[in-house]
Amino acid sequence: EAQVTQNPRYLITVTGKKLTVTCSQNMNHEYMSWYRQDPGLGLRQIYYSMNVEVTDKGDVPEGYKVSRKEKRNFPLILESPSPNQTSLYFCASTPVVGYEQYFGPGTRLTVT
Amino acid sequence: AQTVTQSQPEMSVQEAETVTLSCTYDTSESDYYLFWYKQPPSRQMILVIRQEAYKQQNATENRFSVNFQKAAKSFSLKISDSQLGDAAMYFCAYRSAETSGSRLTFGEGTQLTVNP
Numbered sequence: 001e002a003q004v005t006q007n008p009r010y011l012i013t014v015t016g017k018k019l020t021v022t023c024s025q026n027m028n029h030e031y032m033s034w035y036r037q038d039p040g041l042g043l044r045q046i047y048y049s050m051n052v053e054v055t056d057k058g059d060v061p062e063g064y065k066v067s068r069k070e071k072r073n074f075p076l077i078l079e080s081p082s083p084n085q086t087s088l089y090f091c092a093s094t095p096v097v098g099y100e101q102y103f104g105p106g107t108r109l110t111v112t
Numbered sequence: 113a114q115t116v117t118q119s120q121p122e123m124s125v126q127e128a129e130t131v132t133l134s135c136t137y138d139t140s141e142s143d144y145y146l147f148w149y150k151q152p153p154s155r156q157m158i159l160v161i162r163q164e165a166y167k168q169q170n171a172t173e174n175r176f177s178v179n180f181q182k183a184a185k186s187f188s189l190k191i192s193d194s195q196l197g198d199a200a201m202y203f204c205a206y207r208s209a210e211t212s213g214s215r216l217t218f219g220e221g222t223q224l225t226v227n228p
Contacts, residue, residue, distance in 0.1 A: 040121075040221075041220060042116075042118075042203055042219050042221050043203065043205075043216070043218040045216070059215075090157060092157075092216075101157075103156070106155045106157075108155075
């Protein structure tokens with residue numbers, strides 16, 4: 001089954017404790033993105049990647065890191081999480097410009 | 113930079129009735145794509161409908177159709193014969209066809225309630 005998977009689905013952590021949210025797609029898509037969703041703001045792009053070893057900032061990259069060492073994986077790293085990073089996070093992939101994005105199931109992150 | 117605005121934070125509709133969700137966007141580009149996504153309580157993002165800017169014909173998918181007004185930069189979603197399962201948050205989204213990358217720019221969302 002073609003899909004985008006994210007882990008964990010839920011995470012509660014404390015300020016400053018490094019964490020990684022994994023994202024994997026099995027559709028051989030070139031493009032992958034991370035978004036965060038906050039009430040009243042919709043979804044905003046954090047980072048995106050056009051291919052292996054090619055990443056770029058989105059609208060809200062501060063406090064986040066990403067890497068793309070393999071085509072299928074695009075982890076999101078929070079090296080020192082803060083409470084303002086409490087949000088719902090989505091990973092997405094797409095094969096070419098113009099196609100809809102395939103979204104993962106979301107990760108609910110709470111930073112206390 | 114492109115922006116997408118959904119001016120209706122909440123909407124409600126009676127089951128079997130028709131409802132229209134509004135979306136406006138701002139861009140200087142001529143080639144782009146517009147999408148409506150549905151997010152039910154499960155939080156999964158589900159593509160409802162897609163419109164290519166170069167196509168004059170409005171897209172339709174079963175009970176869902178759009179009214180795409182390129183000059184007015186308006187992209188509304190009409191849901192006919194509303195069903196209880198249509199209750200969800202709906203997001204309008206824009207994607208450039210002229211620049212590289214895969215960014216979707218989203219509106220703020222409209223929470224749709226369907227009353228039995």
